[in-house]
Amino acid sequence: MSKFWSNLAKQATPYVPGEQIDDEEILKLNTNENPYAPSSYVLEAISQELGGNLRLYPSPTVDQLREVMGEYYQLEKECIFVGNGSDEVLALSFMAFFNPGQMIRFPNITYSFYPVYAQQFQIPYEEVPIKDDFTLNPIDFYESEGGVIFPNPNAPTSLALPIEEVENIVKNNPNNVVIIDEAYVDFAKQTAVPLIKKYPNILIVQTTSKSRSLAGLRVGYALGNPNLIQALNRMKDSFNSYTMDRLAIAGAIASFQDDLTIKENVTKIINTRKWVTEALRELGFQVLPSETNFIFATHPKYLAKTLYERLKQAKILTRHFPNPLISHYLRVSIGTNQEMEQFLNQLQEIMENLSPINEKKQ
Numbered sequence: 001m002s003k004f005w006s007n008l009a010k011q012a013t014p015y016v017p018g019e020q021i022d023d024e025e026i027l028k029l030n031t032n033e034n035p036y037a038p039s040s041y042v043l044e045a046i047s048q049e050l051g052g053n054l055r056l057y058p059s060p061t062v063d064q065l066r067e068v069m070g071e072y073y074q075l076e077k078e079c080i081f082v083g084n085g086s087d088e089v090l091a092l093s094f095m096a097f098f099n100p101g102q103m104i105r106f107p108n109i110t111y112s113f114y115p116v117y118a119q120q121f122q123i124p125y126e127e128v129p130i131k132d133d134f135t136l137n138p139i140d141f142y143e144s145e146g147g148v149i150f151p152n153p154n155a156p157t158s159l160a161l162p163i164e165e166v167e168n169i170v171k172n173n174p175n176n177v178v179i180i181d182e183a184y185v186d187f188a189k190q191t192a193v194p195l196i197k198k199y200p201n202i203l204i205v206q207t208t209s210k211s212r213s214l215a216g217l218r219v220g221y222a223l224g225n226p227n228l229i230q231a232l233n234r235m236k237d238s239f240n241s242y243t244m245d246r247l248a249i250a251g252a253i254a255s256f257q258d259d260l261t262i263k264e265n266v267t268k269i270i271n272t273r274k275w276v277t278e279a280l281r282e283l284g285f286q287v288l289p290s291e292t293n294f295i296f297a298t299h300p301k302y303l304a305k306t307l308y309e310r311l312k313q314a315k316i317l318t319r320h321f322p323n324p325l326i327s328h329y330l331r332v333s334i335g336t337n338q339e340m341e342q343f344l345n346q347l348q349e350i351m352e353n354l355s356p357i358n359e360k361k362q
């Protein structure tokens with residue numbers, strides 16, 4: 001900190017992303033990236049875009065991509081906003097729909113970027129306790145003062161709220177925007193997208209980072225009533241007109257034109273999730289029924305933090321959260337079958353060399 005910093009810079013409490021260690025030998029199961037390469041059409045489209053046109057600014061309205069996405073989601077392009085990763089779309093949404101002085105609500109266990117945005121934009125927030133089984137109680141989100149945001153499926157719990165309950169929350173906040181962060185929805189049973197045509201106050205935020213294997217391209221988007229999309233554009237154009245670069249636009253268009261590769265990869269991940277869940281249960285873990293590309297698991301006899309540390313020593317990165325409500329859980333992204341076998345073998349070896357009771361007493 002220094003005298004040169006603005007008050008905004010001094011007061012910020014930045015989000016801490018999962019570790020990105022530059023080591024080829026590390027098995028990364030800590031940031032819910034997709035283990036499979038993006039579609040070859042995406043790579044081809046990006047390489048075709050590499051050329052003289054890079055001297056030109058990209059389209060500020062990203063019309064071509066929004067049209068292709070419109071076909072995919074069966075929505076008018078006026079219902080679609082695209083940004084530099086869904087983190088940026090979420091930040092702009094906080095600015096566009098929530099107000100300083102009006103209390104918003106999100107679950108007490110959720111994506112840890114929400115409190116960061118709320119503090120940055122001086123929006124008061126209530127962290128609504130989730131139930132003992134880690135599910136949300138929908139009624140607790142009714143009639144909010146300033147709006148609601150939650151991921152569905154939730155992160156890091158991996159659990160999804162049934163769509164009827166999502167609808168009830170939207171219905172019971174008629175004067176406020178309800179933002180559903182569907183970063184992991186392609187690994188789940190249901191999306192809330194059909195609710196857009198019924199309610200003017202639902203905004204759905206999704207990303208190409210997970211199911212589409214494009215975390216490195218930074219393409220996120222919001223789907224909602226044109227009136228909400230207009231507010232997002234006002235915020236973006238008061239900040240940076242060109243958030244989407246030419247390569248990202250070209251890659252994302254190709255991704256939405258190739259649904260087959262994504263469906264194949266998602267199916268593979270869901271199948272891997274299934275057997276890893278069973279294998280962990282056989283090792284004595286309690287594993288929440290995941291609808292995402294990660295699992296959230298706890299063991300009654302071993303400390304999650306110790307397991308996280310031992311796995312890290314063995315060059316396997318998982319995620320452990322210090323929040324006491326979930327500090328006994330380990331979050332593990334789903335990799336390929338081979339990677340998950342490596343993870344399970346290592347985990348078993350670690351557990352065999354740890355004394356369960358002493359460990360728990362520490």
Ligand SMILES: Cc1ncc(COP(=O)(O)O)c(C=O)c1O
Nearest residue numbers: 085086087111151183207209220
């Ligand atoms: C719930 C949730 N929302 C949003 C994001 C941000 O995704 P991106 O900025 O890569 O689109 C993440 C990333 O892990 C997430 O877990």
